[in-house]
Amino acid sequence: MANTNTTTTTAIEWKSVKGFEEYMVSNTGLVKSLKGKTERIMKTRRKKIIKKDGSVEFGYEELALSNKGVQYSKLVHRLVAQAFIPNPQNKPEVNHLDEDKGNNSVENLEWNTQEENSNHGTKNIRSANKQSMAVIAVDEFGNIVEIHSSIWSAERLTGFGHSNISACASGKIAKYKGLEWFKIDNEMFNILVGAE
Numbered sequence: 001m002a003n004t005n006t007t008t009t010t011a012i013e014w015k016s017v018k019g020f021e022e023y024m025v026s027n028t029g030l031v032k033s034l035k036g037k038t039e040r041i042m043k044t045r046r047k048k049i050i051k052k053d054g055s056v057e058f059g060y061e062e063l064a065l066s067n068k069g070v071q072y073s074k075l076v077h078r079l080v081a082q083a084f085i086p087n088p089q090n091k092p093e094v095n096h097l098d099e100d101k102g103n104n105s106v107e108n109l110e111w112n113t114q115e116e117n118s119n120h121g122t123k124n125i126r127s128a129n130k131q132s133m134a135v136i137a138v139d140e141f142g143n144i145v146e147i148h149s150s151i152w153s154a155e156r157l158t159g160f161g162h163s164n165i166s167a168c169a170s171g172k173i174a175k176y177k178g179l180e181w182f183k184i185d186n187e188m189f190n191i192l193v194g195a196e
Contacts, residue, residue: 015083020065020072025079029104031063044076046102060101077104087111134189135169137179145179147192154181 012030017023022034023042031042047059061076081087081094084106091111098108135154137146148154151169155162160177167173168181184192 013084017065017074017079018082020067020074023065025076025083027080027084027106029061029076029080029106031065031076031079058101061104077101077109080104080106081109081111085109085111091116093117133183134186135165135181135183136192137181139179144192147189149189 013027014024014032015026017025017031023031024034025031031044032039033042042063044061044063046061049057049059051057062073063076064071065074066072075094077094077096089111091113093112093114093116095110095112095117096103096108097110100108133150135146135148135151136144137154139145146154146158148157151162151165154160154165164173164176165181168176168179169183174180
């Protein structure tokens with residue numbers, strides 16, 4: 001039986017890095033140095049970002065390029081975009097279409113404005129979901145004194161500011177209006193309010 005699976009492989013294409021002629025960048029997100037006797041693929045680094053909840057997120061791939069003895073930190077996705085993606089409208093930012101900061105293939109990148117970049121993908125949905133999570137407020141004795149279906153509902157019904165409730169629920173501030181605020185999932189909310 002014949003194999004019907006087909007895979008697409010992108011042919012690697014190399015271009016010089018503008019302003020750094022001793023380096024080349026590929027359409028797949030690799031960068032190589034032409035310095036020395038042999039060409040070598042450079043190793044990138046990604047900063048670890050530790051979030052308030054303890055989870056770890058990795059930042060953009062970056063590396064150091066030197067020109068006339070001076071080192072410059074460069075983001076790989078920008079090098080790929082500058083080399084391979086026309087930018088006739090002179091947009092300042094480069095967006096990862098799949099939101100994976102480590103996928104620097106040219107097919108995954110596009111030039112954007114700041115507004116287009118911030119409206120891309122699931123960022124707004126994730127932010128809205130955080131604001132729509134149910135919240136409770138606990139007094140100094142551990143008693144639940146407020147239960148709301150969302151931070152916005154809490155603001156509407158109490159007059160308290162949603163950004164301060166959110167900051168407290170996220171652990172950025174300890175208390176707001178003398179209360180500790182916590183985000184809870186919908187199942188817990190339903191139990192607390194007696195919903196089926």
